Amino acid sequence: MRHLAIAAGLLMATQAAAQTPELTVYTYDSLATEWGPGPVIEAEFEKTCGCDVTFVTAGDGAALLSRLRLEGARTEADVVLGLDTALMGAAAESGLFAPSGVTADYSLPIDWTDETFVPFDWGYFAFVGLTDGPQPTSFRALADSDASIVIEDPRSSTPGLGLLLWVKQAYGDEAPAIWEALADNIVTVTPGWSEAYGLFLEGEADLVMSYTTSPAYHLIAEDDATKTALAFDEGNYMQVEVAAALASTDQPELAQQFLQFLTGEAVQSAIPTTNWMYPAVTPAAGLPEGYETLTVPATPLLMPVAEAQAARDAALEEWRAALAQ
Structure with a gap:
C-alpha cells in the first residue's frame, strides 16, 4: 500500500507540474543575478500568475536580439526583457514580436506611443x-x-x-x-x-x-x-529599456500579463535599488533617498x-x- 501511495503522490505531482504554465524570459546577465531585479520580478509575478517564471540569460542586451534572430520562431522565449531604444528598430524589422496590449502612465522624459515594446526603466x-x-x-x-x-x-x-x-x-x-x-x-x-x-x-x-x-x-x-x-x-x-512578447509564444495571455505587471508598483518600486535605473513609472513613494544627489x-x-x-x-x-x- 505504501508503494501505491508513493506512486499516486508522484503521479499527482507530475500532473500538477504539467498543468503549471511556464513563462520563459530571455534577459541580460546582470538583471537575473541575485542582487538584480530578476528575483523580485519572478517571486512577485508567480504570486499572481499561477505559473513558473524561468529566466534565461544571454549576455548583454544586444546579444539578446542576436540570439532571438538566430532562433527565430523556434525560440523557447515567451518574453524578452532588456532590449532598448537603440535596438527597437532592428527588433521591429525582425517580425519576431507581437503587440503588447499594455497601458501605463509612464514617467519617461519622452512621449511613448509604441504598441509592441514596453518600457520598464530608463x-x-x-x-x-x-x-x-x-x-x-x-x-x-x-x-x-x-x-x-x-x-x-x-x-x-x-x-x-x-x-x-x-x-x-x-x-x-x-x-x-x-x-x-x-x-x-x-x-x-x-x-x-x-x-x-x-x-x-x-x-x-x-x-x-x-x-x-x-x-x-x-x-x-x-x-x-x-x-x-x-x-x-x-x-x-x-536609454529606455524595454520588454516585448514573442509572436511565437504559446503563452500569449501570460506574456501580456507579465508585460503589464512590469509597469506595476511591485516591479517599478524595486527598479531603483535592484537595477539601479530610473523606473518607467514613478512608484507611489517616489525615488529612494540618495537619488537626489x-x-x-x-x-x-x-x-x-x-x-x-x-x-x-x-x-x-x-x-x-x-x-x-
Whole structure:
C-alpha cells in the first residue's frame, strides 16, 4: 500500500507540474543575478500568475536580439526583457514580436506611443569614475587626457551601442576623428556591462562606460560616496529599456500579463535599488533617498528609433576602423 501511495503522490505531482504554465524570459546577465531585479520580478509575478517564471540569460542586451534572430520562431522565449531604444528598430524589422496590449502612465522624459515594446526603466549613459579621479567634461577633453577607460562592445552590449550613437549624434561626420582620438584611452572593450564595470571596480581603468545612476548603488547599498558620473558638455545619451512578447509564444495571455505587471508598483518600486535605473513609472513613494544627489545632464540626447537604426551600421564601421588603427 505504501508503494501505491508513493506512486499516486508522484503521479499527482507530475500532473500538477504539467498543468503549471511556464513563462520563459530571455534577459541580460546582470538583471537575473541575485542582487538584480530578476528575483523580485519572478517571486512577485508567480504570486499572481499561477505559473513558473524561468529566466534565461544571454549576455548583454544586444546579444539578446542576436540570439532571438538566430532562433527565430523556434525560440523557447515567451518574453524578452532588456532590449532598448537603440535596438527597437532592428527588433521591429525582425517580425519576431507581437503587440503588447499594455497601458501605463509612464514617467519617461519622452512621449511613448509604441504598441509592441514596453518600457520598464530608463537612464542616462555616462562615464563613471572616482570623485578624486579624472573628470573630463567632454569627449574631446577625455581624448586629450591621460584617463584610461573601459567600454563595451556595441555589437553585443546596449551601453556599447549607446556610446556609439552618443558620439555619432554629438559629432556627426566628426565621429571617426573622435574615436581615433579616444583609441589611446581605451584599455579594453568588453562583451557587456558587467565585465566592464567589474574591471573598473578592480582598478583597471579610471573611467567606465555606465550610467548616471550607477553611483546610487555605491551610495545606498555600500554607503560609499567615492563614485561619480560625468555630465558632458555635448549632452548625455538616454536609454529606455524595454520588454516585448514573442509572436511565437504559446503563452500569449501570460506574456501580456507579465508585460503589464512590469509597469506595476511591485516591479517599478524595486527598479531603483535592484537595477539601479530610473523606473518607467514613478512608484507611489517616489525615488529612494540618495537619488537626489545624482548627476542630471543638462542636455539629454536620444536619436529617434528609425534614425538610430539607420545610423547604426555606419557608426559601427567608423568605430571598428578607428580602433583597428
